[in-house]
Amino acid sequence: MEDIDEHLKIAGFNDIDIVNKFIKKYPCENSYYNICNLFTWDLALNLKYMIYQDRLILFNPFFPYLLEPIGEKFSAEELIRIHCIFEKKYKNVEILAVSEDYINSNEASLNDYFDIKSDENLNDYIYLTENLVKLSGKKLAKKKNLISQFKKLYPDFTVNPIEKNDYIEIIEFFHHWKNTHNAEGKHLDSELEAIKIILTNWDLLPCNGLKLCIGSKMCAFSIFSPQTADMATVHFEKYDAEIKGAGQIINHETAKALLNDYKYINREQDMGSAGIRQAKRSYQPIKMLPFYRLRSK
Numbered sequence: 001m002e003d004i005d006e007h008l009k010i011a012g013f014n015d016i017d018i019v020n021k022f023i024k025k026y027p028c029e030n031s032y033y034n035i036c037n038l039f040t041w042d043l044a045l046n047l048k049y050m051i052y053q054d055r056l057i058l059f060n061p062f063f064p065y066l067l068e069p070i071g072e073k074f075s076a077e078e079l080i081r082i083h084c085i086f087e088k089k090y091k092n093v094e095i096l097a098v099s100e101d102y103i104n105s106n107e108a109s110l111n112d113y114f115d116i117k118s119d120e121n122l123n124d125y126i127y128l129t130e131n132l133v134k135l136s137g138k139k140l141a142k143k144k145n146l147i148s149q150f151k152k153l154y155p156d157f158t159v160n161p162i163e164k165n166d167y168i169e170i171i172e173f174f175h176h177w178k179n180t181h182n183a184e185g186k187h188l189d190s191e192l193e194a195i196k197i198i199l200t201n202w203d204l205l206p207c208n209g210l211k212l213c214i215g216s217k218m219c220a221f222s223i224f225s226p227q228t229a230d231m232a233t234v235h236f237e238k239y240d241a242e243i244k245g246a247g248q249i250i251n252h253e254t255a256k257a258l259l260n261d262y263k264y265i266n267r268e269q270d271m272g273s274a275g276i277r278q279a280k281r282s283y284q285p286i287k288m289l290p291f292y293r294l295r296s297k
Helices: 014-023 035-045 076-089 100-111 129-134 138-153 164-180 186-200 245-256 276-279
Strands: 050-051 056-062 065-066 092-100 115-120 124-128 158-162 208-214 217-228 233-238 265-267 287-289 292-296
Touching: 014 035, 014 050, 014 056, 035 056, 035 186, 035 233, 056 164, 065 076, 076 100, 076 292, 100 115, 100 276, 100 292, 124 129, 129 245, 129 265, 138 245, 164 186, 164 208, 164 233, 186 233, 217 245, 233 245, 245 265
Parallel strands: 065 092, 233 265
Antiparallel strands: 050 056, 056 065, 092 292, 115 292, 124 265, 124 287, 158 208, 208 217, 217 233
16 A cells, blocks of 8 residues: 555545445444535545545545544554555645544554644534424523514425525525625635535435525525434535524424434534534534544654
């Protein structure tokens, strides 16, 4: 494996089944290990992969980083060797999304070679689906009231599954959402590209979604997919900030749609945004999934 480029393959949609086989056999709650995320965000940055000793190694050359290999756990010594091989070709390569269990089991050995960093900006927010449906208790009462107000103001609202032919409507709404939220930046440009990739390949990816409309006008949408057997991940949730309660009701309707199949919902990270952090915490997550990164000393 000394010559990495001989073994790495650029991932494409023809490789979904290969990657998905490993993800299903070795499920992980971390949203980095989600087939839809890998084939949207990372695919746009030339995601590469290789199978080594029956493990799947995923590599993003743009940043660059490796994800913790998927399969039976490598020993700390083996993981260090793999990192050394990659670092010869790609300087400053990190290993991301390393599980807390792996860190705890191998910390002494890993500390000899790596700086081990946790990054709370990339922690995943995990919720009980039932809690997001019932919205019980004082802390969630305001959200419940906003949903009631929305229903009284807009009794003709509809919630329908997203279909592939909704592409234009959703992209136009995304631009409207940016305007109503005064949102700009490279991350949002990447987010738009990710949404375009998902919608273009709607029949190939295990995604589902909901669109919330008042009459014929869309006012919110969500896109989600399976994470593990009992957890779904919500990738996108956008709403018209000028319509009171739209954000709360798309969150509620998404949870209702997932309730029968998934005990938990992963709502991904806050990316260090104070506004997103406040919004995610306000829904009372049951836990934060820690995010660890390894960089050679």
